Amino acid sequence: MKAKHFLAIALLGFTVLSCKNEESKSEESVQEVVSNRFKITLNATVKKDDDFQVYYKDVNDPSVPFSEDKSIYVAVKGSETPQDIVFELPEGAKPLTLRMDFGLKKDLGDITVNRFSVEYKGKRIDAAGPTFFDYFRPDDSFVKVDKATSKISPIVAKDGNYDPMMFSVESFDQQLAQLVK
Structure with missing residues (x-):
């Protein structure tokens, strides 16, 4: 027993x-796993379904055009609430300048930017609300911005063309160069 x-x-x-x-x-x-992939996160309110696209160049030369082979599409589901729109660039991509395209559909409506970040190998750059516009400049032919409300308003050009895009500014490009070192 x-x-x-x-x-x-x-x-x-x-x-x-x-x-x-x-x-x-x-x-x-x-x-903690640190990713080797460059990640761009845009937290925004987008009320209608559409596709957003990020172009990137690994050279900081205005004479080199953006190309489709160095771009990422992300489907965005329309919602009244803010959502993270995440672009993960391919392994090894080290962008030195960016272009963001806000939709393909002419009836998209306003986009409210809440936050923006880029992340690479544990390093990060963040912008909140209106400070997003310190990092990107609009193509005035296709985009109107209201910094006070953090709104991006896509515009259909007089000739019917539609390509709402914004380009990274030089000071942000310099920060990107430091981030990907």
Whole structure:
């Protein structure tokens, strides 16, 4: 009888100690994973479904045009509430200048920018609300901005063309160069 109690207590003790060791091992192995991919996050209120696009260049030369092969599309689901629109560039992409295109549909309506961030290898640049417009300048032919309300209003040009886009400003391009070093 004593042998059975001893065996039961020993087995219970072994089980408790084994589980405790497993927990500490799993806690030790948890590490923050730092991505090697460049990530752009735009938190915005977009009320209608559309596609947004980010172009990037790995040279900071205005004479080099943006190209489709260095761009990322993201489908945006219309919502009255703010949402994160995340663009992850391909492995190895190190952008030095950016262009953001805000939709393909002419009836998109206003976009309210809440936050913006770029992130690479654990380093980050953030902008909130109106400070987004310190990082990007509009193409006035297709975009009107209201900095006070953080609104982007896409415009259909007089000739019917529609391509609402904004370009990173030189000071932001310099920050990007430091980020991807």
